Amino acid sequence: MTDKYQNKYRIPSARLQNWDYGWNAAYFVTICTKDMDHYFGEIRDGVMDLSEIGKIVQTEWLKTPEIRPDMNLELGSSMLMPNHFHGIITIGENEYNTPMTDDGRDAMHRVSTTTTTATITDTTYKNAFAPQSKNLASIIRGFKSAVTKTARQIHADFVWQSRFHDHIIRDEKSFYTISEYIQNNPLKWADDKFYSEEKIAI
Numbered sequence: 358m359t360d361k362y363q364n365k366y367r368i369p370s371a372r373l374q375n376w377d378y379g380w381n382a383a384y385f386v387t388i389c390t391k392d393m394d395h396y397f398g399e400i401r402d403g404v405m406d407l408s409e410i411g412k413i414v415q416t417e418w419l420k421t422p423e424i425r426p427d428m429n430l431e432l433g434s435s436m437l438m439p440n441h442f443h444g445i446i447t448i449g450e451n452e453y454n455t456p457m458t459d460d461g462r463d464a465m466h467r468v469s470t471t472t473t474t475a476t477i478t479d480t481t482y483k484n485a486f487a488p489q490s491k492n493l494a495s496i497i498r499g500f501k502s503a504v505t506k507t508a509r510q511i512h513a514d515f516v517w518q519s520r521f522h523d524h525i526i527r528d529e530k531s532f533y534t535i536s537e538y539i540q541n542n543p544l545k546w547a548d549d550k551f552y553s554e555e556k557i558a559i
Contacts, residue, residue: 376525379454379492383433383447385535386497387522393553395439396508396515403544410508410515411437417503418444421496427451428491434536436543441551443539445526446496453491497521 378384390396397411407415414437422430433445448454501517508515526532546552 377454377492378494378523379448381448381450381454383445383526383532384493385443385445385524385526385539386493387441387443387551388497388501389441389518389521389551391516391518393440393551395553395555396512397437397439397442399439399555400543400546403546405437405439405543407437409511410504413507413511414442414504417500417507418442420503421446421500424499425496428453428496430496433532434539436539438542438546438549438551439555440553443542445532445535445539446493448493448496451491493523 396408397414398406398408400406405411415435418435419432422432429449429451431447431449433447435442435444505515505517524535526535542549
C-alpha cells in the first residue's frame, strides 16, 4: 500500500457536506447490528470465533471489489466483532470520480488535504459528479443487503443498524494506525466502545 498511497488519496474538504463520497479515497467504515446484538460470533482468548452469520459477512465483504469492478475498489484491513464490523475500503480513480475543471485539470487533485469523521445514514451521501450507485453509501447498502438476505435464512430476526460510521483516511500514517487498530480490536474487546454482553445465541 505504501507506494500506491503516495499523493493518491487526498481530502478536498474538512466539511462533510462538501465531500463527495464517490471520490478517490480510503474510507474506514464501522457497521453495527441493531441493538448491538451478537450475531457475528464471540471473542475467545482474544480471537474472534465467527458464527455462521459472521462467515457470511466476511464472504460478502471480500466479494465487494468483484461485484463493482468499475469502481476500482481495494480492500484494506477488516475485522468482525460480536456486534459490529470494521473495514477499510478504497475507492480508486475511475470513470465516475474524475470530473474536469474548466482548464482541463482533474478537480480532485487541486485541493488541500484534511480529514473528517461522521456517522451517517445509508442515504446521506450525494454524489456531485457520479451516479448515486457509484459512491460509498451504495457500496455499504449493497453489502448490508446481501448479508441480510442470506443471514435471515439462519436467523429470521437479523438486522443491521440503519446508520454506519465513516472516517475518511487522511494519509499513510493514519491508514496504518487504523489498520493496526482494526487487527488488534479482538484483544481489546472489553474496552471497546461497542462492547456489550452477549445478548443472543446463534
